[in-house]
Amino acid sequence: MKLELQDLVSTALSALADDGLFGDERPTDAPLIERTREPSHGDFATNTALVLAKRARMKPRDLAERLVAALPASRLVARVEVAGPGFINFHLSADAYHAVVPQILAQGPAFGRSKLGAGRRVQVEFVSANPTGPLHVGHGRGAAYGAVVADLLEAVGFDVHREYYVNDAGRQMDILATSVWLRYLELCGEELPFPSNGYKGDYVWDIAAALHREHADDYRIDVDRVFADVPADEVVGQQGGDKEAHVDALIAAAKQLLGDNRYRFVFELGLNTILDDIRDDLAQFGVHYQEWYSERSLTESGAVNKAIARLRDTGQVYERDGALWFRSTAFGDEKDRVVVRDNGQTTYFASDIAYHMDKLERGFARVIDVWGADHHGYVPRVKAALTALGDDASRLDVLLVQFAVLYRGGEKMQMSTRSGEFVTLRQLRTEVGRDAARFFYVMRRCEQHMDFDLDLAKSQSADNPVYYVQYAHARVASVLRQAGQRGLSIEPTPGIENLVRLIESHEQDLLRALSRYPEVVEDAALTEEPHQLTSYLRELATALHTYYNAHQFLVEDATLRDARIKLIIAVRQVLRNGLGLLGVSAPDTM
Numbered sequence: 001m002k003l004e005l006q007d008l009v010s011t012a013l014s015a016l017a018d019d020g021l022f023g024d025e026r027p028t029d030a031p032l033i034e035r036t037r038e039p040s041h042g043d044f045a046t047n048t049a050l051v052l053a054k055r056a057r058m059k060p061r062d063l064a065e066r067l068v069a070a071l072p073a074s075r076l077v078a079r080v081e082v083a084g085p086g087f088i089n090f091h092l093s094a095d096a097y098h099a100v101v102p103q104i105l106a107q108g109p110a111f112g113r114s115k116l117g118a119g120r121r122v123q124v125e126f127v128s129a130n131p132t133g134p135l136h137v138g139h140g141r142g143a144a145y146g147a148v149v150a151d152l153l154e155a156v157g158f159d160v161h162r163e164y165y166v167n168d169a170g171r172q173m174d175i176l177a178t179s180v181w182l183r184y185l186e187l188c189g190e191e192l193p194f195p196s197n198g199y200k201g202d203y204v205w206d207i208a209a210a211l212h213r214e215h216a217d218d219y220r221i222d223v224d225r226v227f228a229d230v231p232a233d234e235v236v237g238q239q240g241g242d243k244e245a246h247v248d249a250l251i252a253a254a255k256q257l258l259g260d261n262r263y264r265f266v267f268e269l270g271l272n273t274i275l276d277d278i279r280d281d282l283a284q285f286g287v288h289y290q291e292w293y294s295e296r297s298l299t300e301s302g303a304v305n306k307a308i309a310r311l312r313d314t315g316q317v318y319e320r321d322g323a324l325w326f327r328s329t330a331f332g333d334e335k336d337r338v339v340v341r342d343n344g345q346t347t348y349f350a351s352d353i354a355y356h357m358d359k360l361e362r363g364f365a366r367v368i369d370v371w372g373a374d375h376h377g378y379v380p381r382v383k384a385a386l387t388a389l390g391d392d393a394s395r396l397d398v399l400l401v402q403f404a405v406l407y408r409g410g411e412k413m414q415m416s417t418r419s420g421e422f423v424t425l426r427q428l429r430t431e432v433g434r435d436a437a438r439f440f441y442v443m444r445r446c447e448q449h450m451d452f453d454l455d456l457a458k459s460q461s462a463d464n465p466v467y468y469v470q471y472a473h474a475r476v477a478s479v480l481r482q483a484g485q486r487g488l489s490i491e492p493t494p495g496i497e498n499l500v501r502l503i504e505s506h507e508q509d510l511l512r513a514l515s516r517y518p519e520v521v522e523d524a525a526l527t528e529e530p531h532q533l534t535s536y537l538r539e540l541a542t543a544l545h546t547y548y549n550a551h552q553f554l555v556e557d558a559t560l561r562d563a564r565i566k567l568i569i570a571v572r573q574v575l576r577n578g579l580g581l582l583g584v585s586a587p588d589t590m
Helices: 002-018 048-056 060-070 094-098 100-110 137-155 171-187 202-215 243-284 295-300 303-313 348-361 378-388 425-432 434-441 454-458 465-485 505-526 531-550 558-581
Strands: 033-035 044-046 077-083 087-092 121-125 159-166 291-294 317-320 323-326 337-340 366-372 396-401 404-408 450-453
Touching: 002 033, 002 044, 002 048, 002 060, 048 060, 048 087, 060 077, 060 087, 094 100, 094 505, 100 505, 100 558, 121 137, 137 159, 137 366, 137 396, 137 404, 137 425, 137 434, 137 505, 137 558, 171 202, 171 243, 202 243, 243 425, 291 295, 295 303, 295 348, 303 317, 303 337, 303 348, 303 378, 323 378, 337 348, 348 366, 348 378, 348 396, 378 396, 404 454, 425 434, 425 454, 434 450, 434 454, 434 465, 450 454, 465 531, 465 558, 505 531, 505 558, 531 558
Parallel strands: 121 159, 121 366, 159 291, 366 396, 404 450
Antiparallel strands: 033 044, 044 087, 077 087, 317 323, 323 337
16 A cells, blocks of 8 residues: 555656656655554655655645645545645545455465565574574574564565574684583593583583494593693682683693594584584574585685785784784774784684675675674674775674573573573473464564563463464464355455445454555564564454454355455465464464
């Protein structure tokens, strides 16, 4: 409807421009058409006259009157009026809303989709959790959010590339490899104090057990040699000790004692086992990627050195204390950042610079990063680096997702990946189901804190939002089954035939709600706000449930029955389309 009204206003503007009203500056921007908040102000309104009044050298209200007079006739518009200082309000005809029903029935799954972003490539990088352990419920929110944002953008025509950045290099992966090896030594019969900063989850034992099954004692080293030159660990209740220095020394010992080949085997075993688990976990959660991008490939391909060289060429790096620093303060960051340490090793930040440089070089018109809220400090420094490289930092959009807080029986559940005390995404999916998890995760803005109530997510009641929406879909299917059992015709008649019979307030509410769906999809996509879609589906479900409780659908009057059946089939289709974009099923029975 908005597009058709835009066309009407654009046609009127073109006619006025032909008459010389705007001089040599013909209006080229699409008129802004918005739904009104008050029914008394009509269905839609435009501020076009206020925007163009200065160019037309007229008072806004006078220009609005000229525009209204130039509007082409349309069966969709019942009347048009000028309000306030120059707003134009459109009151739509009944036919305008009736026409939505056959449109939905004809387009089916395509209803609500558009070509708004056609020809533009967008990359969405999301989850990208370190492969140091299974995905937990905190990662699940980023997974659901990123997946839905990508699907929404694709629904409005963008060419979307979904990507997972695999942090397969660096210290955390070395800590994982060393943790696996130490657990392996324990399985070999060695007694040792496990580092407080190691990874302690059961999954580490599982990887170590696989190593031991396949290679027996081949990787065994006497524990006294392992801990010979290792400084004391940090122990709760005792003074002294440094957990960071302790684990770093254990990493160095593992590398030296195992040698390059054997250490690399343990490293790759840990990495690949966990990464395979993550791939499977996300696939079971309905999340798929076009590419799994390796951090190590940045170094191996020379991309990191290339990025640093470009920063040198622009004079944006300098040496201090043996390290190489990027002048990020010159671009609004709170302090300068190290890109090459004094030992010659490049930093995580240097890899981030190279990765984002590579993203833009791949030709994406827009790059969207979905990060955990704890990464908020990275945003200004990455944008600063892109600007220093001469790239357009505005092409990068970073969305910060707050981790979900899990509650069971009203009690908050604690989570820590390092200690191994967490609820995995797989456990959550098993307990509440994929549908509830996906829906709950995107019900609020990404930057808002989220309390995930396990008991509510499992309940089969109107208080459970996903159950409530799915039940609306199932109710329509139930009506259609009943019609078949009673031998009643439910084959919709063509076009808007009989829809004039939809005069009840509940029917009018449903018609208006259905007409809004394409706008909701577009707004949710462009603002990267999936919660707009969940809110809309809950509103549509409420309208359907209210209608269902107030009226009979399978009435004796064939024309009224046809109108009502067409209406609820259209509601079912929109519910199915919207749930599909959320990665949630639309069951016919519940």
